[in-house]
Amino acid sequence: MKMNAILETSAADCHPASVRDYTPLPELRALQLQRVQAVVARAWDHVELFRSRMDERGLVPEDIHSLDDIAKLPFTVKSDLRDTYPFGLFASPMKDVVRLHVSSGTTGKPIVVAYTSDDVSVWTSVIVRCLAGCGLHRGDILQNAYGYGLFTGGLGAHYGAEALGATVVPTSGGNADRQIMLLKDFGVTAICCTPTYFLHLIDRAAELGVDLKQLPLRAGVFGAEPWTESMRRHIENKSSIEAFDIYGLSEIIGPGVACECRRHQGLHIFEDHFYPEIIDPDTGEALPEGTEGELVLTTLSKHAMPMIRYRTRDITMLLPDRCQCGRTLRRMGRIGRRSDDMLIIRGVNVFPSQVESALLQIEGTLPNYQIVLTREQGLDQMEVRVEVTPHMFNDQIGALQGLQARIQSALDHVLGIRVQVALVEAYSLERSQGKAKRVIDRRTS
């Protein structure tokens, strides 16, 4: 490792919590081992499902002698949370639990996650480190347009932003006109929301005659759904802000598991609290750095609900080498897709992110789309619905038909299969918590 890494912020002038981002590696690994031993012991003592799975493998917590031994531990999967609904995976008595969050499932029971007061402090500290890494600090005015409530996004970002010392405007999701008014009137400098929602704000601001480029807004911290590099370029071009990718999931803690620094070359994982592994999603075997696979996370400090080797279903890789920013924290690549996102259409593998990239190639289109799958006479049919935005709208039928044909040909080219394209009215596609519902699968097998 060359020593010419430039520290963009010296440890002294960022928030004190960020000092942890620069922990020397031997110290970080020792801390991880100590914490993983403690969390395994805690889960073994208090979580019946975990203990029975350890028993099946003939394992006891004392078998963890090194970080490599983590690979021996059983996986936890999302259905474990549903099957033990509501409180079956809790490792703390309710008197120590200060918060419950619920994430809605598309099918069946939701999942419940719990936090002790220490867990909330850890969560807050990782968000502080995320935001500090994005170059935000005391004096910034941060509009938090993640949904407040059962969803982890709103409150998670809120506590962290306050602890950073920023001025928080807790708008929650929805009411785009008011969001834009406050961005403008308050001189907001940073915004947190889903990338889809920010696209909507860009669009709406243009309709209202508000030029986002002229506002003090300089940073956007976007997460809760996968998004692409082309979407980042689109956002940055239209609004003159710096767009950061933040990653997290409720099962682990909520937002704040990992976040980009200003180098934008992968997301630093807060490894002192979350231990990452990459596995082959089919075999469960560990994969080396630089190889794409499913991200598996172990919480190192969670009390109320420790997660051991949780299979995130997110496909990424751990990046080799240290980041130019000087942080010792390992980075993961951006999540372009989830292992359960992949659609097989007439035998061809299709990812929604490919549709997004194809749409962004066409001037004037925004990636507000939805894929609808049906089966007719045994054949899969894929329809891509695209919302017509003011930029796309032309009051001549022929021009719109031309646009439809260009989208069609871009999609055929990128996906390699024939799809139908439908232009639909603005804001007509279903959204939840600001996240677009990308796929509706009506195929009955």
Added chain:
Amino acid sequence: MKINQISLFAENKPGHISAPARLLAQEGIDIRALFLADSQHFGIVRMIVSDWQKAAAVFEAHGFVVKVTEVLAVEVPDHPGGLADVLGALDGSGINIEYMYAFPYPRGDQAILIFRFADPDAAIAQLQTAGINLLASDELLK
């Protein structure tokens, strides 16, 4: 001479035309002319209304995608061959008609044609030279 026309994008589904009409009624905005241009899957609702600025604001506030375009309103002369005169004035002039539609004149038997030209200024000059009567928006909205 130019008249501001409001266009909305609409899916071809039942009720997708009545919603904008209802909105305008609630706001006390009169619809002078309404024309639906449609393809198999989507349509464009074009309207000439008593207050286009207010209508555009109302539609935008309700999430519609709105476009305001300048059109010309031509009174078809009330004599045999009146329509031929209008079209004849444009023939060979190289002036492109992007689209047109018609509606009955409120005070009489003749029709009013609404034209969207690629170059409205050239069209105004050409029609006026030919003695064709173009309606101003206040006449149309009376």
